Amino acid sequence: xxxxxxxxxxxxxxxxxxxxxxxxxxxxxxxxxxxxxxxxxxxxxxxxxxxxxxxx
Amino acid sequence: xxxxxxxxxxxxxxxxxxxxxxxxxxxxxxxxxxxxxxxxxxxxxxxxxxxxxxxxxxxxxxxxxxxxxxxxxxxxxxxxxxxxxxxxxxxxxxxxxxxxxxxxxxxxxxxxxxxxxxxxxxxxxxxxxxxxxxxxxxxxxxxxxxxxxxxxxxxxxxxxxxxxxxxxxxxxxxxxxxxxxxxxxxxxxxxxxxxxxxxxxxxxxxxxxxxxxxxxxxxxxxxxxxxxxxxxxxxxxxxxxxxxxxxxxxxxxxxxxxxxxxxxxxxxxxxxxxxxxxxxxxxxxxxxxxxxxxxxxxxxxxxxxxxxxxxxxxxxxxxxxxxxxxxxxxxxxxxxxxxxxxxxxxxxxxxxxxxxxxxxxxxxxxxxxxxxxxxxxxxxxxxxxxxxxxxxxxxxxxxxxxxxxxxxxxxxxxxxxxxxxxxxxxxxxxxxxxxxxxxxxxxxxxxxxxxxxxxxxxxxxxxxxxxxxxxxxxxxxxxxxxxxxxxxxxxxxxxxxxxxxxxxxxxxxxxxxxxxxxxxxxxxxxxxxxxxxxxxxxxxxxxxxxxxxxxxxxxxxxxxxxxxxxxxxxxxxxxxxxxxxxxxxxxxxxxxxxxxxxx
Numbered sequence: 155x156x157x158x159x160x161x162x163x164x165x166x167x168x169x170x171x172x173x174x175x176x177x178x179x180x181x182x183x184x185x186x187x188x189x190x191x192x193x194x195x196x197x198x199x200x201x202x203x204x205x206x207x208x209x210x
Numbered sequence: 211x212x213x214x215x216x217x218x219x220x221x222x223x224x225x226x227x228x229x230x231x232x233x234x235x236x237x238x239x240x241x242x243x244x245x246x247x248x249x250x251x252x253x254x255x256x257x258x259x260x261x262x263x264x265x266x267x268x269x270x271x272x273x274x275x276x277x278x279x280x281x282x283x284x285x286x287x288x289x290x291x292x293x294x295x296x297x298x299x300x301x302x303x304x305x306x307x308x309x310x311x312x313x314x315x316x317x318x319x320x321x322x323x324x325x326x327x328x329x330x331x332x333x334x335x336x337x338x339x340x341x342x343x344x345x346x347x348x349x350x351x352x353x354x355x356x357x358x359x360x361x362x363x364x365x366x367x368x369x370x371x372x373x374x375x376x377x378x379x380x381x382x383x384x385x386x387x388x389x390x391x392x393x394x395x396x397x398x399x400x401x402x403x404x405x406x407x408x409x410x411x412x413x414x415x416x417x418x419x420x421x422x423x424x425x426x427x428x429x430x431x432x433x434x435x436x437x438x439x440x441x442x443x444x445x446x447x448x449x450x451x452x453x454x455x456x457x458x459x460x461x462x463x464x465x466x467x468x469x470x471x472x473x474x475x476x477x478x479x480x481x482x483x484x485x486x487x488x489x490x491x492x493x494x495x496x497x498x499x500x501x502x503x504x505x506x507x508x509x510x511x512x513x514x515x516x517x518x519x520x521x522x523x524x525x526x527x528x529x530x531x532x533x534x535x536x537x538x539x540x541x542x543x544x545x546x547x548x549x550x551x552x553x554x555x556x557x558x559x560x561x562x563x564x565x566x567x568x569x570x571x572x573x574x575x576x577x578x579x580x581x582x583x584x585x586x587x588x589x590x591x592x593x594x595x596x597x598x599x600x601x602x603x604x605x606x607x608x609x610x611x612x613x614x615x616x617x618x619x620x621x622x623x624x625x626x627x628x629x630x631x632x633x634x635x636x637x638x639x640x641x642x643x644x645x646x647x648x649x650x651x652x653x654x655x656x657x658x659x660x661x662x663x664x665x666x667x668x669x670x671x672x673x674x675x676x677x678x679x680x681x682x683x684x685x686x687x688x689x690x691x692x693x694x695x696x697x698x699x700x701x702x703x704x705x706x707x708x709x710x711x712x713x714x715x716x717x718x719x720x721x722x723x724x725x726x727x728x729x730x731x732x733x734x735x736x737x738x739x740x741x742x743x744x745x746x747x748x749x750x751x752x753x754x755x756x757x758x759x760x761x762x763x764x765x766x767x768x769x770x771x772x773x774x775x776x777x778x779x780x781x782x783x784x785x786x787x788x789x790x791x792x793x794x795x796x797x798x799x800x801x802x803x804x805x806x807x808x809x
Contacts, residue, residue: 162223162617164535169250169257170295172218175284177257184218189258192251193315198541 165191221247223535228617231532232624234525234568235470238477244531245478248502249298251534255307256280256298256325262314263322271343271367272322278342279326286329286336293336301481301501302354303328305433308500324354324433330370331356334377334395341371350409351379354431356396357410379407397426400454412445414454418465423476427453427484428504434483437496437506442484453484459513460520467580468573471521479505479524495519499530514586518573525569529562538618545691546607547656549600549649554660554691557613561622564604567597568628575635585714591641592711596649601629644711647767651704654766654785658759661786662692668787672794681807687787696789698759703732731764740771744802751801757793765801776809777802784808 167188169177180186227240236244260280266273287294297303306328310320323345331353333340344351346368350358361368361379371378378389390408398410412427427450428434428441435441445453464472483506487494493515495507505523510516532538539561545554548563555563574594581587605626608614614622637645667687674682706726709717720726721736728736731746747765751758766781780788788808792801 160225162225162228162536164221164223164247165537166221166247166250166535167218167254168221168246169218169253170246171291172253173284174253174256174280174287174294177253178261180218180257184220185254185257189254192254193311195537196312196315 221250221535223247228532228536228621229624231528232621233628234565234572234625236474236528238473241474241478241528244528244535245299245502247535248304248531249295252298252304252307255311256303259307259310259314259320259322272319272345275326275343275345276322279323279329282329282333282338282340282342283325285340286332286338289338290336293332293338296335297328297332297355299503300328300355301504302428302431302433305431305436305498305501305504309433309436321432327352328354330372333372334392337374337392339372339374341369343367344370352431353395354433355411355426357398357408358430359390359395360407360409362407400450412450412453414457416454416458416461418458418462421465421469421472421476423457423461423472423479425457425479426481427457428481429484434481434501434504434506436498436501437483437485437494439485439487439494439496439506439508441506442486445484453482456510456513456516457482460516463513463517463580464520467576468517468521471524471569471573474528475520475524478527479503479520481505482507484509493519495523497523497526497530499533502527502531502534514577518570518577521569521573522566525566526562529565536617537615538621539613540615542611542613544611544613545693546611547604547653547660547691549604549652550597552656552659554693557608557611560604560608560611561614561618564601564608564622564625567601567604568625571597571601571629571632575632588641588644588714589711591637592645592648594635595637595642595645598629598632598635599645599649602626605629641711644707647770648707648711650770650782651707651763651767654763654782655698655701655704657786658696658698658763658789660691660693660695661689662695663787663790664688665790668790668794671787671791675791675795675799675804675807687790689786696757696759698763700727700760702727703735703760703764706736729761729764731761731768735764735768735771740768743768744772748800748802751792752798755797757789759789762789762801777805780805780808 165188167185223243227243230236230240263273263276268274283294283297306321306324313320326342326344330340330342330344334353334356344367346361346366349361351361351368351370352358359377359379363380368379375392376389377395390405394405394408396410397413399413399415413425414427415422415424429443429445464475481504483504485494485506485508487508493508493510495505497505505520505527507519510519539558542557545556546560548555548560550563550567571594574590578587578590578594581590605622608622609619664687667685670685671687706717706720729750731743731750734743734746744765747761747768750761751765762785766785769775769778769781772778788805792799792804
């Protein structure tokens, strides 16, 4: 049972306030893991594109 | 600002926001959550590219420009976090970072120097001085999200200097120097004075009933030229005026009749990419998960269609944003029927289509009340009825693929709840009939094209029929999706069916002229003589030595107009098997008798 107060688990680290010049220090952290996951998704799914023809 | 490595956390997505997106809505606060995640995603991809570039070869001009751009962006982040957030949230940057990562993984060189241009754009916004070398494209330096500065020469690279007030391209003295003041260095809303050497990115600021929307019309950024059709580069001033007027008119439709969609669109769509269609009557729109916030479309015929397109594509934008945060579908080989496509679709594609059409159903639900012209009222009712029914069936198909994650199953259930909440909305009989017929025609045409049958089981059925045996229920042939397993001829009948509600006036005109290349049976169908059409399609099939797939679909449509019967059910439920069994039997066999045997 999921309640409205809960959070959904997400796959992207929150980097909004993270100094860009310190990202290099992250090494083998969750950031590297997230990048690897993203790369895997790209390989699996290619580059999806929505394309809608309103006349169909 | 967060300075601790250990404090890195995943983006927060409250269940309420997940539910709001699944319900097809999402207020501006929810859209900002998705935007925040995109900013992080772009930062993450930028970091991956930076790691690959490393200290690199100092002689590599692109890598040097990248490093200079990265350093400048770091300074901007410190001086004006809003300006760096603006840049990292731009769809242009998303497209560039996405493509850069793919090129790295493919072993080809990314366009590293683009980051220097992008950082320069953010620095100009922030008033942060800089000096760096940038590439020149077609005589201009592109500043993504702002505009283009004339480079003043033929060189492939130029030094760009900015002192916080003036931007100069060139060596700073003598020929080839271009200077523009900061206040002028912004998008072009079509109302200001021309600025020497500067071409602001075309933009439009629209307002209706107090609600404003500010959106760029981008036709020159290579990372937003990524759709199935090319972007409309080089729009004239007149064409830009027409686009601005169209966006204003569409905005009035959205704000006055679809406020639920207008507010999130104003928050989440920052770029429209005008596309060049292959023909004047073609209307194509698209989004890409790499460019959150950008919607591409060819020129729509009217403001209502533009408004619908925005609603439709913004659904894709939202879902792409959510999918980056929460995987909903896993990749699978299986492809299935989508009621809005002519080709079989994977689970992820079907999910996108369902979600987009939930927005379309909502749009037409409200638009029915807004229209006053009888033809437009009919169109609105048919659109509403057709897509409402399509969603429920498509959700069932999606769940059967087994490709959804637990969050994906939950999301799909919430989608279906939304559709069911619209079930009680009344639709006039004529609109309901057209919607049902168009949907049936689409589904059966798709099945004839893409549903294969077990040849041995089909042969057994044909033998049993020849021998006059009862239908062997246990030997029903297996079927599976296989692209283009059969060919269909003309699509005139299908196009005419769609025209009957999309362009009723043109439909009446064409029917009156009687010049369309239709069979006699088709003419009876459109002439509302279903019984005669049934007999005519039957005779066509029975008397032909070759399979007649178009006639089989036509026969199903004609039966659909008559009272319920066993053949009607068999045609609607088992058309590919019926067709293949009849093909095995050969000419002379009555398709209606065969369908009754199936029933």
